Structures are given as C-alpha cells and as structure tokens.
Amino acid sequence: MKYENVTMKGNANEFRFSLTKEGDRKLVVFGVNPSTANEQIADLTITKVMGFAERNGFDGFIMLNLYPQRCTNPKSLDKEIDEELQRKNLEAIRLSVGDMKEPIILLGFGDTINLRPYLKRCLKEIIDILAPNNPQWKNVGTLTKNGNPRHLSRVGYITFSDFNMQEYISTYL
Numbered sequence: 001m002k003y004e005n006v007t008m009k010g011n012a013n014e015f016r017f018s019l020t021k022e023g024d025r026k027l028v029v030f031g032v033n034p035s036t037a038n039e040q041i042a043d044l045t046i047t048k049v050m051g052f053a054e055r056n057g058f059d060g061f062i063m064l065n066l067y068p069q070r071c072t073n074p075k076s077l078d079k080e081i082d083e084e085l086q087r088k089n090l091e092a093i094r095l096s097v098g099d100m101k102e103p104i105i106l107l108g109f110g111d112t113i114n115l116r117p118y119l120k121r122c123l124k125e126i127i128d129i130l131a132p133n134n135p136q137w138k139n140v141g142t143l144t145k146n147g148n149p150r151h152l153s154r155v156g157y158i159t160f161s162d163f164n165m166q167e168y169i170s171t172y173l
Contacts, residue, residue: 001054003046008039009092015068015085017092019046023060027053028097028135030126031065031151032109032119035072045108048152052106052140055157062096065089066109066122074112081118089122094129105135107163110151111144124173127165137163147172 003021010016016034020026029049037043042050046063053061068089069077097103113119138160139149149163 001050001059003042003050006039009096010034010068010070012038013070015070016065017068017089018096019063020096021050021053021060023058025058026060026062026100026103027056027058028062028064028100028103028105029152030105030107030109031063032112032115033065033067033074033077034063034070036070037063044153045151049106049108051157052152052160056104056160058104064093064096064126066113066119066126067116068092074115077116077119079116081116081121086118086122086125090125090129093126097130097133097135100133102134102136103130104138104160105130106138106140106152106160107149108140108152109149110154111146111148112151113148114146120173124169127169137165139163 005022007020009018019037035043037046049061049063141150141155
C-alpha cells in the first residue's frame with residue numbers, strides 16, 4: 001500500500017482528528033492519541049496500520065484516536081480533558097465513519113488508555129456514537145495483562161481477533 005491520497009483533519013502540531021487513505025474498503029483503526037503522521041508522512045503506527053490493512057484485504061484506512069491531542073509521548077497528554085477538543089473529535093469520528101455499515105474497527109490503544117482517567121470516558125463516548133453502525137470490533141494478538149488491545153506497534157502482522165466490546169465495557173469501563 002502506497003502512502004498517497006491521504007487526507008488529514010486537524011493541524012500540524014496540536015491535534016489530529018483523522019487521517020484517511022481513500023479506498024473502496026477502508027479499515028477503521030483507533031489509537032490513543034496521534035503522534036507525528038500527517039498527509040505527507042507516515043509514522044511507525046501508520047506504517048503498521050497500512051500493513052495490517054493491506055494484509056487483510058483493505059485498500060484504505062481511517063486512523064482515529066480516543067483523544068486528538070498530538071504528542072510523541074503519551075505522558076504529555078493533557079492532565080484534564082479539553083471538552084471542546086473532545087467534542088470536535090467525536091464529531092470527526094461520526095463524520096469519518098459516516099454511514100459505513102458494520103465497519104471493521106481495529107483497536108490499538110494498548111495500556112495507554114489507563115494513563116489518564118478521561119481516556120476511558122472518551123472510548124465509551126466513541127462506542128456510543130458508533131453503535132448505530134454495528135461495528136465489528138477487532139484486536140491483534142493477545143490482550144495486555146490489563147485486558148486492553150495491544151498497541152499496533154507492539155505486535156507482528158498477525159490475523160485479527162474478535163474483540164468482545166460488551167465484556168470489555170462491563171469489566172473495564
């Protein structure tokens with residue numbers, strides 16, 4: 001998969017709501033927060049997203065995040081949620097997934113979701129807005145010891161597994 005025909009919603013330094021490679025069959029992916037990738041340059045996570053997409057029959061992707069703040073070290077994430085920024089993130093997610101029916105959604109946020117209390121709330125809000133689309137939740141490899149889907153840069157190119165979102169919600173959210 002070539003890194004071309006990619007569009008970004010957000011800005012260069014502070015936040016990114018979505019990164020989309022157009023295609024007829026797009027894989028939807030959720031990380032915890034965006035790092036350095038933009039419409040011209042892929043970072044390690046996006047390179048892995050492209051590899052997973054291509055190996056699983058997708059010709060495009062939509063990269064989304066639980067929280068849109070850009071930082072290379074998640075420990076630099078806002079201590080408290082920026083409500084307006086997250087509202088915009090949820091709207092961008094809703095628009096990005098749009099009317100996709102039963103989209104394949106690959107989760108790759110790892111244990112970083114435990115770094116800030118608001119990140120679990122962000123995930124719950126995302127689950128709620130995507131419920132009408134009836135998503136097929138997936139993860140790669142085994143779950144972390146804390147029960148979270150592994151970050152995509154921490155796993156090899158192995159097949160997707162079904163992720164039981166209802167069990168995850170009742171146990172962890």
